[in-house]
Amino acid sequence: MSTGEPEAVDAFEQLGLTSYEAKVFIALHQLGAGTAREVADITDVPRSQVYSVAESLEDRGLLEVQQANPIRYRPVSVEEARDTLRDQFEREQDRAFEYVETVKNEPAGEETQEDIWTVRGRDRVDDRTVDILSQAEERIVFGTRLSELITEPIERALAERAAAGVAVIIVSRREEIKRQFAGVEGVTVEDPPAHRTDDQRSGRIAIADDDGILLSVLGGEGGETAIWSSGSLFATVLIQLIEASDEMQVQ
CATH class of the missing domain: 1.10.10.10 (Winged helix-like DNA-binding domain superfamily/Winged helix DNA-binding domain)
Structure with a gap:
């Protein structure tokens, strides 16, 4: 032009x-x-x-x-x-x-609030997921029912953390996802509980250690919306609640 x-x-x-x-x-x-x-x-x-x-x-x-x-x-x-x-x-x-x-880290003179954030749009959720996974030092739990939600950067982040000694668990009943990680050393793929049925609006969940979490749902103009928190009491409590339930049995 x-x-x-x-x-x-x-x-x-x-x-x-x-x-x-x-x-x-x-x-x-x-x-x-x-x-x-x-x-x-x-x-x-x-x-x-x-x-x-x-x-x-x-x-x-x-x-x-x-x-x-x-x-x-x-x-x-x-x-x-x-x-x-x-x-x-x-x-x-x-x-x-x-x-x-x-100035970004200067105290604002306010009471500290829990860091709970919302991010909208598939690309931005992809980026935030990679950020959270990349911070894991001990373990990762990543769950989704859709293979397209495991982008190349996310797949690479999971493989890299596994290679670094992080315990990586993928939770999905999709055969294509199981095949995708079948040959990746250090990555375990598990089925969700049998009584759980796929929610057509569910997107993905990413847990990093005990204090980083992202949960997303599909739909709306942005295609995907997620809440996430890292290094906060909210994240720690939410992870404990999820893992105490029968939705995700992670030891």
């Missing part, structure tokens, strides 16, 4: 330039070099504004100024401009996220 000037101006704005800066920069590349009058003639940037815009572009390292009468401006090469804007974007990104890193 070809990009027109309005789209290019929008893109430059996303990179931090103003609309006038983008238009002047583009105009100078069209001209090769030019005066404020020549730039104003081919853009909607007033001539009186070209001077201040050019000064700003010079500060950004995107053009050079020839001290002539009248003053002439020449843009840096496209490749140099690309590198300059990339470096500036990365610096600003670092500044922004460095600040977030400094």
